[in-house]
Amino acid sequence: MKKEEFHTFKEILKQPDSWQIIYSDITAVNDTSSSGKFRVFKNGDFDEIIFFGCGSSYNLSQSASFFARHLAKTSCSIAVPSSELLTNPDLYFRGDRKYLAVGFSRSGETSESVEVAKILRAKNNVTLFAFSCRQESSLCKLADACYACPDAVENSIVMTISFSSMLLAFCAIFAKSMGNPQILKDIENLIKYARENLLSVNSLAQDYVGKNNFSSFFAL
Known part of the structure; x- marks a missing residue:
């Protein structure tokens, strides 16, 4: 089987296209007004932000x-x-503070994250924003607002394009809400750089592996 036939390989190379769609979608609309769904990220509307997710989505939460x-x-x-959060929600959400909870789930159906969303819906001092790749998922339906990454649904078992796309979506929305045009420009430049150089990175990796007598190797 040629590498071009592997889902993961194709999804890795597709990332800049997905990022561009997300970036254009987020920056095209003035959606930080009092009625916009991105308004929950405006500084001063919360005392604390708590990110959550399972597995790779938890690692994504750490980056966010x-x-x-x-x-x-x-x-x-x-x-x-x-x-x-599912086991000890009261340790993280106190009644005297306002919280913005941000959940990540590729499918939007991760059982623990969906159950956390159900708990948070009952708390008047918590606003929940969800990131997923499926707009009609349970997590998106439970959230106060949701951003579903267009063109980031994948077939790979391990998260590839969904991971980077959800993270980029959060960074772009947050930077826009904070009124930071320089970060948005940096994201735009990142997309351009990745599109121009991603294939060459693959060539460099192949060349390196070819020059070394590895018995096995892992790509993470």
């Missing part, structure tokens, strides 16, 4: 949390596994 801490320096931001 780091970005949020960098951009919204006055807000506390942490990433928590969905299973931990």
Whole structure:
């Protein structure tokens, strides 16, 4: 089987196209107004941001949390596994603070994350924003607002294009809500760079592997 026939290989190379669709979608609409679905990210509307997800989506949450801490320096931001929030929600959500909860799930049907969303819906001081690749998923339906990444549905078992697309979507929405045009410009430049250089990275990897007598190797 040729590498071009593998789902994962095709999805990795497709990433810049997916990112461009997401970036254009987010930046094209003035949706940070009081009625817009991105308004929940406006600085000052919350005391703390809590990101959650399972498995790779939890790793995604950690990256999103780091970005949020960098951009919204006055807000506390942490990433928590969905299973931990499901077991101990009151340790993380206090009644005297306002929270923005941000959940990530490729399918939007991850059982622990969906159950967390159900718990958060009952809390008046929590606003839930979900990121998924399926608009009609349970997580999106439970959330106060949701962004479903167009063109990021994948066939690979391990997250590829969905991981990077959901992270880029969050970064673009958050930067736009924070009024940071430089970050948006950086994202635009990243997409352009990836489109121009992604194939050459594959060639470099093949050349490196070909020059070394590896008995086995893993790509993560």
